[in-house]
Amino acid sequence: MINLDHASRWYGEVIGLNDVTCTIGSGVTALLGQNGAGKSTLMRLITGQIRPTTGQITVFDEDPFGNPNVFAKLGFCPDVDSFPEHLSGKEFVLRMGRMMGVAETAAKTRTAEVLELVGMADRADKPVKGYSKGMRQRIKLAQAIFHNPDLLLLDEPLNGLDPVGRREFMDVLQSLAHQGKAIIVSSHILFEVEQMTRSILLLHRGRLLASGDVSEIRNLIDQHPHRIRIRSTNARALAAEFAKLPYVLSISVEDLTGEVEVRTRQADQFYSVVGDLAMHGHSIYEIDSPDNNLESVYEYLVGN
Amino acid sequence: MLSVAFSSALKDFVRPGRIITWFLIAVVIGFIGKLWVGFQPTQSVATYGQVMEILGFRILALASAVFGMQVLSAELEQKTVVYLLTRSISRPVLLAGRSLASFVAVSGASLLCWFAIGMGVLGPRAFQTPGFWMDAIVLLVGVAAYGVLFIFVSLILNKAMIYCLIFAFGWEAFVPNMPGDLFYISIYPYLKALTNHAPVESTKKGIMDVLSGQVTDLTVPVTASWIVLAGIIVGFAALGLWVFSNKEYLPREEAE
Numbered sequence: 001m002i003n004l005d006h007a008s009r010w011y012g013e014v015i016g017l018n019d020v021t022c023t024i025g026s027g028v029t030a031l032l033g034q035n036g037a038g039k040s041t042l043m044r045l046i047t048g049q050i051r052p053t054t055g056q057i058t059v060f061d062e063d064p065f066g067n068p069n070v071f072a073k074l075g076f077c078p079d080v081d082s083f084p085e086h087l088s089g090k091e092f093v094l095r096m097g098r099m100m101g102v103a104e105t106a107a108k109t110r111t112a113e114v115l116e117l118v119g120m121a122d123r124a125d126k127p128v129k130g131y132s133k134g135m136r137q138r139i140k141l142a143q144a145i146f147h148n149p150d151l152l153l154l155d156e157p158l159n160g161l162d163p164v165g166r167r168e169f170m171d172v173l174q175s176l177a178h179q180g181k182a183i184i185v186s187s188h189i190l191f192e193v194e195q196m197t198r199s200i201l202l203l204h205r206g207r208l209l210a211s212g213d214v215s216e217i218r219n220l221i222d223q224h225p226h227r228i229r230i231r232s233t234n235a236r237a238l239a240a241e242f243a244k245l246p247y248v249l250s251i252s253v254e255d256l257t258g259e260v261e262v263r264t265r266q267a268d269q270f271y272s273v274v275g276d277l278a279m280h281g282h283s284i285y286e287i288d289s290p291d292n293n294l295e296s297v298y299e300y301l302v303g304n
Numbered sequence: 305m306l307s308v309a310f311s312s313a314l315k316d317f318v319r320p321g322r323i324i325t326w327f328l329i330a331v332v333i334g335f336i337g338k339l340w341v342g343f344q345p346t347q348s349v350a351t352y353g354q355v356m357e358i359l360g361f362r363i364l365a366l367a368s369a370v371f372g373m374q375v376l377s378a379e380l381e382q383k384t385v386v387y388l389l390t391r392s393i394s395r396p397v398l399l400a401g402r403s404l405a406s407f408v409a410v411s412g413a414s415l416l417c418w419f420a421i422g423m424g425v426l427g428p429r430a431f432q433t434p435g436f437w438m439d440a441i442v443l444l445v446g447v448a449a450y451g452v453l454f455i456f457v458s459l460i461l462n463k464a465m466i467y468c469l470i471f472a473f474g475w476e477a478f479v480p481n482m483p484g485d486l487f488y489i490s491i492y493p494y495l496k497a498l499t500n501h502a503p504v505e506s507t508k509k510g511i512m513d514v515l516s517g518q519v520t521d522l523t524v525p526v527t528a529s530w531i532v533l534a535g536i537i538v539g540f541a542a543l544g545l546w547v548f549s550n551k552e553y554l555p556r557e558e559a560e
Contacts, residue, residue, distance in 0.1 A: 047390050050552045066549060072392035080555055082383035084316065098308050099391040143387065 001025050001151060001182050002046055007055035008206075009041050016041035018206035019055070024184060028177045030193040031186035032298065033203035039186040040079065042203065043155050046184070047076045059151065072100065075144035079155035079186075081136055085129035089120055089139040092128060096143040114142040119168055134161045141169070151182045158192050170196055194295075202301060209301045217297050219267065224291070224300045225249050226267040230260045230274060231286035238282055245273060305393045309401025317374055317409040326367070326413040333359050334420030341425045344504060349433055352425040353501025356439055360414070360421050361492060364443055365472035367413040368450035371406040373465050375399070376553070377458040383555035399548045403455055403541075410447045418443055435499065442498045449491050449533050452540035459547045491536065494529035 002024040009017040017038045033039050044050045045057050048064030048071070057064065064070040083092060090111060097107040115121045118138040123131075128139065137157060144152060154173075158166050173196060177183055187193045193200070200217070202210040210217045218226070232238045235258045239251050247266040253259070264270045267289070278284045290296070337355045341348050376399075379385040388398060418440055422430035430436050450472070458464035476492040487493045524532075 044554070047386075049386065049389055049554060066389070066395045068392040068394050071390050074390070076386070076390045078386045080383045080386060082555070084382070084384055086316075086319065095312050096387055096391065099305075099312060099388075099393055101305060101308075101392055147392075 001060065002184075003056075003058045004042075004045075005056040007045065007052040007057050009045060009050065010053045015206045017045065017052075017203075020203075020206075020208045021055075022201060022208055022211050024182065024201070026177075026180055026182045027199060028173060028183045028185060028197035030197050030200045031184055031203065032188070032193060032200050033186075034188055034302070036205070037203040038206040039188075039203055040155060041206075042201075043076075043078075043153055043184075043186060047071075047074065047153060072147065073150045075147065075149035075152045077137075077140045077144040077152070077154040077157055079159070081133065083128040083136065083139070086127065088127050089124040089131065089135070089142075090115065092139060093124070093142045093146060097146040100147040102147065110146060111142075114146050117145070117172060118142045119165075133159065134165045137161055137169075138165070141172070145176070149181070152176060152184070154183065154185045156186055156188075158187065166192070200297075202298065204302050210297070214297055217301075218291070224296075225263040225265050226270075226289060227291050228262045228264065228267065228270060228274075229286075229288045229290065230262070230284055231258050232260065233258060233283045233285075235260050238277065238284070241277055241282070242273075245270065306397050306401045306404075309393060309398050310405050313375070313402040313405035314408060317371055317405055318412070322409075326416060329363065329413075330416040330420040333363065333417050334424035337421045337424030347504050348426055349435075350502045350504040352421065352430070352433065353435070353499065354504050355421050355425055356418070356499070357496060357501060360418055360439070360443070361446065361495060362473065362477075363417045364410070364414040364446050365450055365476065365492075366469075367410040368406075368447065368454050369465060369468040369472060371409045371413075372451055372454035372468065373458055374409075375402045375406050375455050375458065376548075377464050380553060380555060385553055385555060389553060395549045396545045399455075399545060403451065403544075406455070407447050407451050410451060411444060414443045414447060415440060435501065439499055442495050445498070445533055445537075446491065446495045448537045449495070452537055452544060453491065456540045456544040456547070459544055459551065488524075491533070493524055494533050497524040497526055497529040498533075500526070 004020050004022050007017060007020050008015065020038075020042070031039050031042060041050070045052055046059055046064060048059070048067055051065050059070050060073055062070050064074075087095070093114060094107055094111045097111055098104065102110060112121065115124045118141050120135065120138045120142060123135060124139070128136065131139070137159065141154070141157065144154070158169060161169055173183055173185070185193065185196060194214075198214045199212065200210070200214060201208060202217075230238060235253050235255060239253045239260045242248050242251050242260065242262055245264075247264050247269060249263045249265065251263075252261045254261075262270065271287075274284065274287060291300075333355075336359065337352070340355055341351045344351055376385065379388060389395070391398070422433075422436055426433055426436070454464070454468045457467055461467060471490075476490045479490050480487045480493050480496070
């Protein structure tokens, strides 16, 4: 769906994106990175607002820059909190929809549908200038999904949404993802991203540090051993068994909680041994890997 | 899609508040014209021409700058340009539709002022006055000429409004009074040549002559004026479409 081939983008002497090569397909993909990492530059490249300085980018096998064919299949929810303030939310969505080539009557029907979908049906007749941040986010999402695009790009979409709104927003995204849409969500809030997807693109200072499933990326980070916690009724006996394994780097036991924490670089093999031990009488009732999450991967790759 | 871009932009440009503003401007200008002719009642037709040149064509330039900036500059300033540029409408069609909408708005404002000046200075006999209807045609040509120029400037420069106003009220107001042929590099002298207003008879040149560009007796042939204006309209329209199709536009703060 989206292909970047050694794409770089410079703003004068400042580099926005540095030699990025990747492919993005269907499902939800999170675009992660700190401020200035290159997330917005990548979004602008994909949405055809700017061109790469070097390299190539194709969306649906076409150059996206100013390309109506691409925009017909792409919905974009920008991070800018700007609207034609004199319009109502309904008028704005309708107008954006009309400019996607939808006829007046069909556009009105579709406007009502998408406003219902984003939970704005009862408030969309008021002018945008009176809207809260969360309401504005919903209107932006409504205009982005108006034409039922195959690819949806959401730049920091959860900003300003209350907890209920976030939950509803994520539900909408999940339902779109289940329809086979490709959804790219940029965020710097790891907790939110983790609730949406395990598939990430991690950018840092314009470079693509990692892409793929969080667990797979975690497995590739060999210099940081996996931490695995196992809770058992007999932690010491279990620790003794683990001490025999050559790929276990360290073991610590917490008698009070019955918890054994192991550090290993070969998590898969270790997990299979844990399974064997459980089958041979060790009462293991909880296994947890505290660093097999997005935040740990992010810290390992980017530092603090 | 051209009609969608056009109607969508026109709804933005011609809002009730703006209509009232331009209507009030026209009323004030008509009133000024009525006062003006009181000072030289024997030269009402020439006074009409003078008021048109001093106020009518300046209003045209002002309206062209104001509505020309709405085509793209305002969208960049308000950071709403991203919505426009990610629609499934080609950039040339988008620009053409929005430009046409701005031309309609400028035409409305200019013709309102033209009508007010005619009524204020000449009263109902304006409709029988030679050159009155020709002024309307020239105004429409001016709408296109100033429009394409100012829109082109807004496509290539930040804060284009300042440059357009300096051009319209600085360069254009004074170059026709300067010796030499610098006045060729402007629009107003060509429009003035097409209107062919009779000058107000007076013993010496005054501020009104300066403002209407009548200090020197430089003139441009009518045929040459039509050709130059047509060249400006076609040339800057083509350039504008090409630039807009190829240039990157980001919301203003981010671009800076």
